[in-house]
C-alpha cells in the first residue's frame with residue numbers, strides 16, 4: 370500500500386509512514402490547536418513530491434493561507450504559478466475570482482475541486498478542505514451526509530483528502546461528528562493550559578489499515594519550521610477535568626454515554 374507523508378516526520382512515524390493513498394482523513398479540534406498548520410504541511414509535502422494540490426480555505430482568505438505557509442518556508446505562490454496548486458478561497462466569495470466559492474454549498478465545493486483537478490491535469494492529487502464543518506454550520510444534521518457525498522465523489526479522482534473540522538467541547542457536540550463517521554482516519558488536536566502555558570497535543574484516534582500510535586503526543590508550532598511532534602505524554606486527571614458547570618451544560622446537549630467517552634479521552 371502506498372502511504373503519503375504528511376510532511377511532518379514525527380507524525381509519519383506515528384502512522385506507519387504516512388496516510389494511505391486515497392484516504393479521507395479528518396483533522397479535528399478546537400480553534401488554535403494546529404489543524405490549519407497540519408494541513409499546510411500536508412499540502413506542501415505534495416508540492417515537494419510533484420503531486421497536484423488543491424487547498425480549499427473557508428475560514429481564512431487565500432492570502433492569509435499563503436502568508437501563514439510562508440512563515441514555515443512553504444512557497445505556495447510559486448506552486449500556484451507553476452500550476453501545481455490551486456487555492457480555492459471560500460471566504461471572500463467573489464464572482465470575479467474563478468477560484469472562489471460563491472456559495473458555501475457542498476455541491477459547489479465538490480464541482481470546484483473537480484474543476485481544479487482538471488485544470489491542474491493528470492496525476493495524483495492531494496486535497497485539503499479547511500474546514501469541512503463550515504459547510505454544515507447552519508445545518509449540523511447534514512454533516513454525515515455531506516461528508517459521505519464528498520468522499521464518494523472525490524474517491525473516483527485519485528485524491529487523498531485531509532478535511533478539518535471544528536470541534537469544541539463547550540459548545541456543540543453535533544459539530545463535526547459527521548465527518549468522523551465517514552473518515553478513514555481521525556487525527557484529533559487538543560490544547561491545554563498547563564503551568565500557565567498553552568500546550569498542544571495530538572492523538573491518532575483512527576487510521577484504517579494502519580498499526581498507529583495510541584498515545585497522546587505533545588506538539589509544538591515553531592516559527593520558521595511549523596509543526597513538530599514530540600514524544601508521548603501521560604495525562605493526569607486533575608489537569609484536564611472540566612469545571613462542573615461546563616460538564617452540565619454539555620450533558621444537556623448529548624447522550625451521557627457519548628460525553629463520558631469524550632471525557633475519558635481527555
Ligand SMILES: Nc1ncnc2c1ncn2[C@@H]1O[C@H](COP(=O)(O)OP(=O)(O)O)[C@@H](O)[C@H]1O
Nearest residue numbers: 399400401402403404405406440590591592593
Ligand atoms: N510563525 C509562527 N510561529 C509560531 N507559532 C505560530 C506561527 N504561526 C502560527 N502559529 C501558531 O499557530 C496557531 C494557529 O494554528 P492553526 O493551525 O491555524 O489553528 P486551527 O486549529 O484553528 O486551524 C496560532 O494561534 C499560533 O499559536
Ligand SMILES: [Mg+2]
Nearest residue numbers: 404405428499
Ligand atoms: Mg484553521
